[in-house]
Amino acid sequence: MPDNAYKLIPADFDPVPSLKTLADSSVTAVTTLSTELGAIGIGVSVSGEVPSALGLAREALEAQGFEAKVGQTLIVPQRSGTTLIAVGVGDVGGVAGSLTAANMRDIGAAFARAAHRSSRIGLDVVGATTLDSEDSGRLLTEGVLLARYRFNELKPSSKHVPLTALEILVPADEVERVSAGVRTGCVTARATCLARDLANTPPGYLTATDFGNIAEKLGPQHGLSVHVFDKEQIIAERLGGLLAVNAGSVEEPRMIQVRYTPDDATGHLALVGKGIMYDSGGISLKPSDPMHLLMKMDMAGAAAAFAAMTALKELGCTTRVTAFLMCTDNMPSGSASKLGDVFTVRNGMTVEIQNTDAEGRLVMSDALVLAAEEKPDAIVDIATLTGAALAALGTHTAPVLGNNQELVDQTKASSAATDESIWQLPLEHRYRKQLDTEVADISNLGGKFAGATTAALFLNEFVDGVPWAHLDIAGTMQVDADDLWRSQGATGFGARLLTDLALNFVPPATTKS
The missing domain is CATH 3.40.630.10 (Zn peptidases)
Incomplete structure (x- = not known):
């Protein structure tokens, strides 16, 4: 083996640091958001009533350039306490299927990036969508966890704030289904982050x-x-x-x-x-x-x-x-x-x-x-x-x-x-x-x-x-800059795709095309 002493590899260097980071993160479906959250994302559609929790009318949001497009965010300044973030969910308007699974994942990612200074965050968008609640839990969890990923094991000067808690606000009768989706999302996000760690x-x-x-x-x-x-x-x-x-x-x-x-x-x-x-x-x-x-x-x-x-x-x-x-x-x-x-x-x-x-x-x-x-x-x-x-x-x-x-x-x-x-x-x-x-x-x-x-x-x-x-x-192994759930560096592309393929695999009936 070559002498690698010049690298001064730390004795405690961890090539898969995201596994510990994700293990230290809590993702839960709740009926009431905690009061100690650093940031809360509130879903806003392109039409209809703006949630009163934001404290702003649509005209005020539009004056700031916020049109509620999918994945668009706007930080609403507060005098003190929790930061509120308007999160665009597009034109849901009661039209079934108008919000895709990819949209939902992107919404979670966009919010996570807007709330990057907070370690404990909450999200209130499930009620603004028409997607299945279990799918929503999985997709939002994936979007948030993948967007907050960073490989900082060799960058002690990094000011990245690790995510320690994500709360997803849901109606009481949906907690069980959303929680099931959250559990799946944590596993698939962990797999993707493992692939990213190895490649980075x-x-x-x-x-x-x-x-x-x-x-x-x-x-x-x-x-x-x-x-x-x-x-x-x-x-x-x-x-x-x-x-x-x-x-x-x-x-x-x-x-x-x-x-x-x-x-x-x-x-x-x-x-x-x-x-x-x-x-x-x-x-x-x-x-x-x-x-x-x-x-x-x-x-x-x-x-x-x-x-x-x-x-x-x-x-x-x-x-x-x-x-x-x-x-x-x-x-x-x-x-x-x-x-x-x-x-x-x-x-x-x-x-x-x-x-x-x-x-x-x-x-x-x-x-x-x-x-x-x-x-x-x-x-x-x-x-x-x-x-x-x-x-x-x-x-x-x-x-x-x-x-x-x-x-x-x-x-x-x-x-x-x-x-x-x-x-x-x-x-x-x-x-x-x-x-x-x-x-x-x-x-x-x-x-x-x-x-x-x-x-x-x-x-x-x-x-x-x-x-x-x-x-x-x-071409898809990495991105030069943050792009919704794709964090700068290795993307982990294929980890979730192959997982889904194995879960749903059906042996082909024909041997060769």
């Missing part, structure tokens, strides 16, 4: 070995069995792709296998996560630009998959889920894989490396073979795989591709439920020939165009016909 942690503080240690520590706490494969075991398992990417690094690779096995499982879903702890590009060195700086997040797929696994038991998931997390960094050195090198995947296929910066698909090839060997009902992989995904769909939407439309449709349904936006791209097999090479079965580079598709076509070679869907989260 600097690469020198979170190696593949560290990730394995964290999985072994947290897994059993959430009903998971964890098996971490070290380098010698990886060699024994013939995981040539993982070893090829790791060849230039002084840090050992890890393959982390995580299993959730409920009684009387209703199906078996396999997850595969790309865990490149830091991606320099290898010999095909990346330029030193802002994207290179973000390559500590090239393990965001593995982080999301593992985080989703931690939510399953508490949410009563009946699907058996097995995850394979492929972890290593990708570094240039005298021992690094070279352009033109050929390695052998676990299933015996040979791969020519035409670009060492197309490394994610190399480590995932082995994992997909391992997953397919288990004969699951379906495989879903998640990876920060291509710049082409970012170029095509930007930073808010991830492409999904797959060999089975039933599975892709289930993934899209989970995307809609969680507001983790995806868009289906075609698995266009006419591009497959771009992966041909004279010296091996396949190359890891597919040409200048359709990069997201050719990367998916490469992965498709290793699923052995099992229904499979691929999420390319290169």
Whole structure:
């Protein structure tokens, strides 16, 4: 192991600080808000009466530019005591379904950001909406907790105020249902924040070995069995792709296998996560630009998959889920894989490396073979795989591709439920020939165009016909600035989507589209 003393890593450094922060936060449904709250958010629709608690008429609100649009907020100054915040809920007006689930989550997030100076806050918006009360509890909880997230473990100068209490005001007959939603929202928010923590942690503080240690520590706490494969075991398992990417690094690779096995499982879903702890590009060195700086997040797929696994038991998931997390960094050195090198995947296929910066698909090839060997009902992989995904769909939407439309449709349904936006791209097999090479079965580079598709076509070679869907989260892994429930830095994209998919998974009736 290298001498990391120059980093002066604190002995008490916690790579997943949000778990303690969330554990210290209390979220409750109440019939009367406490008097000691620092801020209270009050829902205001674009029409109808303005709640008298605000003490302002609509004309006064509009004079300040407040139109009650969804997620709009206005701080109403008080002489003393609790700060009041007008929170726009849009045009509810008694029209059923006019407020979407995504709107509700955004309302919670917008309020949480407006109340960022207060540790104890209350929210009175449930009565202003037409959504199911349990859904409202979940969505508001997710919005508030995700918006108040910060990774400050290495920033002692931060003035961020941690959230210690959120009270959601509800009618007495709705407390039980809203509370049930709150419990679910706390679990899904915790999973997302775990994924964010892992992706935000600097690469020198979170190696593949560290990730394995964290999985072994947290897994059993959430009903998971964890098996971490070290380098010698990886060699024994013939995981040539993982070893090829790791060849230039002084840090050992890890393959982390995580299993959730409920009684009387209703199906078996396999997850595969790309865990490149830091991606320099290898010999095909990346330029030193802002994207290179973000390559500590090239393990965001593995982080999301593992985080989703931690939510399953508490949410009563009946699907058996097995995850394979492929972890290593990708570094240039005298021992690094070279352009033109050929390695052998676990299933015996040979791969020519035409670009060492197309490394994610190399480590995932082995994992997909391992997953397919288990004969699951379906495989879903998640990876920060291509710049082409970012170029095509930007930073808010991830492409999904797959060999089975039933599975892709289930993934899209989970995307809609969680507001983790995806868009289906075609698995266009006419591009497959771009992966041909004279010296091996396949190359890891597919040409200048359709990069997201050719990367998916490469992965498709290793699923052995099992229904499979691929999420390319290169564009959605992070945001440069706070954006409603997306906090600056790693977004944790995929953690809630995969959780929802596992909870609602139905084995596809067809084997291949």
